[in-house]
Amino acid sequence: MDRIAASFARARQEKRAAFVAYLCAGDPDFETSLAACRAVIAAGTDVLEIGVPFSDPLADGLTNQLAAQRALDGGMTAARVFDLVRKIRETSQVPIVFYTYYNLVFSNGVEAYVRAAKEAGVDGMLTLDLPPEEAADVQAACRKHDLKTVFIVAPTTPASRLPVIGAAATGFIYYVSREGVTGVRDQIATNIPEAVAAIKKHTALPVVVGFGISTREQVRQVAQSADGVVVGSALVNVIKAGLADRAAIAPKLQAVATDLVAGTR
Template sequence: MSRISQAFQQARTNGRPLFVSYLCAGDPSFDTSLAACKSLIEAGADILELGAPFSDPLADGLTNQLAAQRALEGGMTQAKVLDLVREIRKFSEVPVVLYTYYNLVFAPGEADYARQAKEAGVDGFLVLDLPPEEAGSWQKVCADEGLDTVFIVAPTTPTERIAKIASAATGFIYYVSRTGVTGERSELSADLKDSVAQIRSVTDLPLVVGFGVSRPEHVATIGAIADGVVVGSALVNCLASNLEQPEAGVATLKTKAEELIGGLA
């Protein structure tokens, strides 16, 4: 059983949803990024979603675009993303999902990249711009390496396509609760409960919900209807607001994560 499956199984046993935390790998530096990941794990994050910094992150809002820019300017590379995972594996078995774009998978070759990722300790991938219809070869190499392939369902996805996405996904399905790009929002979508029910009607895979989640009450609302809650921009902003004092940024990040995770209590 994969680390991801174990995490969801344990959560069900405990009667609580998972907290999935997103950070851009290498933002604003390798060392700070590693410290930030460690602080999230200490705060109680159940899954780490690490963004691979990319020059054209089309699914990301301004917060995560700037995080990717900082990481790239700080010298982060795809090889160093895997080095970061290796460092995390020295102190934690928390599942790690890489949030990436297909160019970064295609350039080194799907099979070689999947093998390197598995060896580093990665558990799964969410390739933002790779739809299931085009993912056959990638799904195969990931299956060969025991890596999960996570796919996204959007508010505009018709029911028949949700079933197709679910058949391609392993590990879990990621429901983006709002159309558009990533970023903090003041309110959750009004039809969130109905959308989650629609997805559950066609798949038994665990379902996590993200995009716009920034408050403990958001976490509580989603946690009551989904298997996991994803928070990204609200955490990334903790680092972005303390670029001159990275240690303070990491401390702020841990406090914010603990506050949000408290919404699951």
């Protein structure tokens, strides 16, 4: 069993949802980013979603846009993202999924990029702007190098596309609970149980829910129907708030993540 499948299986056995934490690689610098990743893992993160910083992150709201900009300004490169994964792998076997954009994969050569990700210790890849109908090259490379694929379902996705998305994914399905971009919201969407149930008719893979989830109570609500809950902006905001004292970011982040993880139980 691969690390992603094993992590979700363990969560099911413990009768809880998996906690998926998103952080942008290199935000605000390499060492602080590594400490941040280790902090959310120590808090009980089941899957670590690493955002690959990009100059035009069209699926991201302001919080994650600024995180990507801080990372790029701090000297983060594609090669350094792989270095970050290798450093995480020195102390943890938590599943790692890249949250990336097709331009970053394509410009480096699809197979070369996927191979490098696998060799570094990445388990799966979510390419935000790549629908399954156009993903043959990425899917072929991921099959060859045993990297799991993750695809998105949105509130606007027609029911007719659910079988296509379900057939394309090999890691899990990511349900975007709100239209628009990432970011903290005061309330979660009300139709999540129905949306998850509709997706599950077309896949045996786990279904995780993200976008806008930022408190333990919101995690608890989503965990009642989803296999996993994704929190990103609420964690990235801790980094932003701690820029004046970067050494204090990791302890604060671990405390916030621990509180959020408690909502999955």
